[in-house]
Amino acid sequence: xxxxxxxxxxxxxxxxxxxxxxxxxxxxxxxxxxxxxxxxxxxxxxxxxxxxxxxxxxxxxxxxxxxxxxxxxxxxxxxxxxxxxxxxxxxxxxxxxxxxxxxxxxxxxxxxxxxxxxxxxxxxxxxxxxxxxxxxxxxxxxxxxxxxxxxxxxxxxxxxxxxxxxxxxxxxxxxxxxxxxxxxxxxxxxxxxxx
Numbered sequence: 001x002x003x004x005x006x007x008x009x010x011x012x013x014x015x016x017x018x019x020x021x022x023x024x025x026x027x028x029x030x031x032x033x034x035x036x037x038x039x040x041x042x043x044x045x046x047x048x049x050x051x052x053x054x055x056x057x058x059x060x061x062x063x064x065x066x067x068x069x070x071x072x073x074x075x076x077x078x079x080x081x082x083x084x085x086x087x088x089x090x091x092x093x094x095x096x097x098x099x100x101x102x103x104x105x106x107x108x109x110x111x112x113x114x115x116x117x118x119x120x121x122x123x124x125x126x127x128x129x130x131x132x133x134x135x136x137x138x139x140x141x142x143x144x145x146x147x148x149x150x151x152x153x154x155x156x157x158x159x160x161x162x163x164x165x166x167x168x169x170x171x172x173x174x175x176x177x178x179x180x181x182x183x184x185x186x187x188x189x190x191x192x193x194x195x
Contacts (some may be wrong), residue, residue, distance in 0.1 A: 012128030082161025
């Protein structure tokens with residue numbers, strides 16, 4: 001970090017879409033000047049498009065800076081960035097044959113297959129945190145030590161949006177993800193519908 005930023009104790013790395021998709025959303029929704037302000041408050045330079053795994057502390061700083069610069073719009077912008085991240089994963093990380101195979105399965109089985117893939121690749125979106133499947137009825141994920149946890153009682157909307165988009169596109173078209181704080185963990189409950 002170079003100047004600003006937020007103190008973070010994490011030293012892990014996380015997939016670059018945690019920051020790249022947020023930057024794109026800021027550019028599209030708020031404009032370059034606001035994006036530059038967010039990056040200045042975070043004390044983070046814009047990574048290159050071809051960035052590999054990125055320091056989670058920098059991603060966290062940018063997520064937190066959105067709350068500082070745009071407090072009323074932060075959750076909506078982070079949700080859009082999470083959705084864009086899931087769209088990137090669907091287009092570039094999950095082969096089309098897997099899309100077709102998961103969609104062809106009954107919802108319960110499709111959810112298990114997608115959940116297994118998410119668990120295998122959790123290191124890319126939880127960095128130094130820990131991902132676990134905490135239950136199947138309802139399907140519940142827990143991320144302990146979430147490097148993108150916004151703290152201060154705020155929801156973990158970026159991860160919730162990623163999960164919701166993946167499940168809507170591959171398993172349940174009306175899937176809803178509820179997220180809440182559970183001590184030091186972020187808990188995500190995924191249901192086939194909003195019921």
